[in-house]
Amino acid sequence: MRFFSSIFFLLLSYSLLAQEKFVVSDIQIIGNKVTKEATVLRELSFAKGDTLSLQELAQRFEESKRNIEKQWLFNFIDFQYELDTNLVVKISTVERWYVWPYPIFEISERNFNVFYDSLKMSNFKDYSKLNYGVFLNVYNFRGRNEQLLLKYRRGYREHYLFDYNIPYFNKKKTIGINLKVEYFRMKKFHFKTNNNQLEYFEQEGTFFKEFKKSAAILYKPALRSSHKFIFENSNYQIPDSNLLTKDAFLPNSLTNFTVNELQYQFEYEKRNSISYPTKGSYHLAQIQLFDGWKNPYRNIVFSAKKENHYKVNQDFLFGYSLKAKTSLNDSLAYILIPLLVSTTI
Secondary structure (H helix, E strand, O other): OHHHHHHHHHHHHHHHHHHOEEEEEEEEEEOOOOOOHHHHHOOOOOOOOOEEEHHHHHHHHHHHHHHHHOOOOEEEEEEEEEEOOOEEEEEEEEEOOOEEEEEEEEEOOOOHHHHHHHHHHOOOOOOOOEEEEEEEEEEEEOOOOEEEEEEEEEEOOEEEEEEEEEOOOOOOOOEEEEEEEEEEEEOEEEEEEEOOEEEEEEOOOOOEEEEEEEEEEEEOOOOOEEEEEEEEEEEEEOOOOHHHHHOOOOHHHOOEEEEEEEEEEEEEEOOOOOOOOOOEEEEEEEEEEEEEOOOOOEEEEEEEEEEEEEEOOOOOEEEEEEEEEEEOOOOOOHHHHHHHHOOOO
């Protein structure tokens, strides 16, 4: 009887302790050699000075760990606490390797079979459909979870890229910015589709050129929701040829076409993982406004996406994704079709 009484009072004491409120007096981050403390603190669902019970703290630990894991900052992260009069939270981290150079050697075709057939037709002499170069990804740049992308690609489809993403720059850490410049150039390019076959154009000394500049503002007022405003300017230049103007490769038979795009995105992220979600949901709403510069092209595109993921049991997962898109302008020149289909969703 005395034994059961001891167990009862022990459980009662633990229950009362779990419900008692404590002040988070300090948050210590260990192992962050590159990552700034402010970068980690931004993703926590609690802050220094909060009053929490141990039960609430355990829930905040789980939520905060999930938020930090989505940032691709650490290989391992562990939350612990020390309890005296107040709570001292200790976050142990093991940082990832942040600089990743990737060699580029790829075929510029829809698939390998198409590439092999074209190579076979040239008696294995025409390797012009190959791309080569290097792609440099620098994650957690300056220790602030910034991302720097540099790309140098030659060959069939030349591509030069500068992409700099700053997740926040204001004191509240709610506003970020992304700057991107990229340039494409090709000697030979497809200009229409005939009977499910691509038809190509090539003219000595001429190129198809595409130059894009964009700036985006990201507003993240809460851990799960974010708003993004994007302005993009795209310029296309093609050789002066009757074949291209006759088939309306560019709108209004132009050889130099510029279009501005204003885009708004709303995201609500509640998945436990971005790459391999097993539970949670994701919502995206998007609107794109296209306006031709010194040309009559106009268009509005609406898009939406919804995902749900469920863990039925230890061995079985279930998920689904729904997407919808509509365009107010159905009469599109050939070059504008990728603008319609190559969006976030």
